[in-house]
Amino acid sequence: MGLFSIANNCFNTSLSETPALNVGVFSLTFESKIYTVMSAKRRPLIFYPAILTTALLSVPLIGSIVSSEVNWSPSDYLIGGVLIFVVSTVELMLWRSMPKKSRWPVMGLLFLMFLLLWAEMAVGIFGSPLAGS
16 A cells, blocks of 8 residues: 555545555645645754855855955865854754743854854954964
């Protein structure tokens, strides 16, 4: 008995016999004689942070192609990419798991920490060894 025959048999039964059926990626739910098929896939956790990282790192890449003022080495791209990817992944995980009222202060604090770390690594505002001096 294949997937489609199970779905067809399910549609032919009454509501009292089969309240819900989970088959593979499909979830057939019966609510007041309306049959809905819910097959929306949720994107992987790394999808949006990867797109954000690529988009943000394309700005200095284009700048280094167009002008000689932007002098990023491959290690700069690697460190910047890892930093952006990790911070955006953590923010996404926290966004999905935290209640709405406590989201914004935590996201703001995490973003502020990211900006301070980025500025320290870029120009050395605190004079720590992270600045590369």
